[in-house]
Amino acid sequence: MSGARWAVFGLVGALAGGGGYWLQHAQEGAAVAATPASVLDASFKDLAGQPQRLDAWQGKLLVLNFWATWCPPCVKEMPAFMRLQQKYGTQGLQFVGIALDTREEVAKFVADHRIDFPILAGEEDVAVYMQRLGNGIGALPFTVVFDPSGAVRHTHQGEWPETDAEAVIQSWLVPR
């Protein structure tokens, strides 16, 4: 390798290193200065395969329900969530289901059970996102309530009894 090429490599390397260093420090600074960014910065594909950003629902009382068609407790609680959506939808409640499953299975299930709130699906990305929301063991169902600002207000692992869910939703719909 000629001296000139070494010099180019060296220059690129130095720029990359310096840039990385600057970026890391800039980010640290930002993290300290600004409020924590909303965890709603993720996006998952809808049943048509189009990516949907979660922060599109920011401003509503958003309930993310992580589920799968192969998961009996998930399937069991789904009708309750539909009822709650019917009841409180006009007051700003929005259920969104995120399935840890294949899109075909989910589409079939949604059609069969006439699920009327938005359903997204994914696989490993969903698992990683659940981890971010505090679901360490990755088990389903897992439900997270976000206030209109996008902050997490409640999480529930396992089947969520309808009365409990309704109480939490009511407490956050009423401005305090």
Added chain:
Amino acid sequence: MATRVTPLTTGGLLLLSSLAATAGPLDALDGGTPARREFLPPDEAFVFTHDAPGAGRLALNWSIADGYYLYRDKFRVDSLSAGVTVGELALPPGETKDDPEFGPVQIYRHDLNLSAALDVPPGMASVELQVSYQGCAEDGICYPPIKKTLSVVPVATGAPVAALALAPPAAEAALSESDAITARLERDSLPAVLASFLGFGLLLALTPCVFPMIPILSGIIVGQKGQVGPWRGLVLSGTYVLAMAATYAIAGLAAGLFGQNLQAAFQHPAVLIGTSLLFVALALSMFGFYQLQLPSSWQTRLERGSRVGHGGNLAGVALMGSLSALIVGPCVAPPLAGALLYLARQGDPATGGLALFALGIGMGLPLLVVGASAGRLLPRAGQWLEQVKYTFGVISLGMAVWFLGRLLPPPLTLALWALLLMGTAIFLGALEPLRDAASGWQRLWKSLGLALLCYGTVLIVGAASGAEDVFKPLAPLTASAASQGGGREQAFTSVKGLPALEQQLAAAASAGRPVLLDFYADWCIECKHLERNTFGHPSVQAALDDFVLLRADVTANDAADRALLGRFELFGPPAVLLFDDARAELRAHRLVGYAAPDDFLSRLRAAYTP
């Protein structure tokens, strides 16, 4: 039975379980709701283990926590290696659970053992399998499908045991021998195991491991008072071999059960010095300075007790057999390591002990032949017998030097060899003038003596110039040219303990370089051979050019050393482990024991040829 699974990669969805340690940072926000139940991480709810595959079957085990279950119809085993087929999983009938959503489903609770046929083309070193399963907790959660990637070492299925046992070890070199042997122990019936180990013993008898025992035994027989007939020779050698085999079994049991490195203990300086003194004593008796036997009071007591003539001698012979097993024999050969690994894994002392005993008997069979024939081959009495005795005396002194060589600085050992050779030369009459009427024999002895004298002189020169190898005494004087030419120093980085190794492996992985890890100890003769002959060989050095070379010196045999050996299920040096550039050990290609440069190179090529 089960060995804890170490998944190479935790597939797909299970990614998150490895991160499970991070507690939900949002728990604190859980205000005003019913207390959340704690659920187990998937690997604790469903503890998965697998056994080494045996007899062409793969055995998978689950231990399912109370209140958790696995679905019967969600089990899958797939081969990730081309040409390998996995048969249907044998699924026992499960418990029927009436699920309100899905209707009746079959589930398993508590302990579950499944097996599947595993068809592996011959010569395949390791097989990658993916096992997936899925389950839920009674209290309303379900786990995503769990995928585990396993790397298993297959065992040849079709070949009859006898053929395998008698095939040269090279035929099995494709899999790590000791692993294959462990697998065989786990699979075969007891008679088959014993036959195999007898065969392995016979093979070992043809290696330098056992050679030193031949002069010892011959020496014992020749040193007997009076004549030794074939029958007496057989009894003596039988006693020796039985004692040797029993010692192998007992020492192996102790090592396997307690995980201690007895070999290291028997390489203690006190033991080595004691043994070499024993050999000097044996030599002196050969030279006729005295008759080697137990004190007469002991002898009479033993004879009275056993009512067998020469009972005292038999006890002495047995003692020599035990000592030989412990000190002469422990080249950590694959069969020995395999049997020890089996012992440590299974904790089945009976099978392991019997296998080691069979190994010892196999090693001793040629010695029995030597013993039985000694009476016939060796002269009856007179001048001849004296000469044979002297010969064995010299050999015994050589053994003493060989033992001390593990202890002394190499040049000093060289000087001792020189003394031995020159002394022998003098006794052969190297410096005495031949008379005109001298017989052909006398002339022959004198020439032999002169040759020994010359070589002894060369050894003295070598020792004085710091040479280390008896067969290359002038290396320091001739090396200057060579080392300026192509000779490179192998740069082994020493590692101590697991954390240091992990660090080195990580560094090598990020540099994308393969790693060779050499387990070494000062007391390990085979390690020194490996270092000098194999790692010192120019073509091996060239082949290892790109490698990160690590050396774990386990001379101290302390806790860190034992932890490191234990991590790789090794019982002692020498062992050479190879890692790919992603930190994974190529276990099928590990080398236990010594390998000559050519053998080593072909192993290296096999390990890194995709």
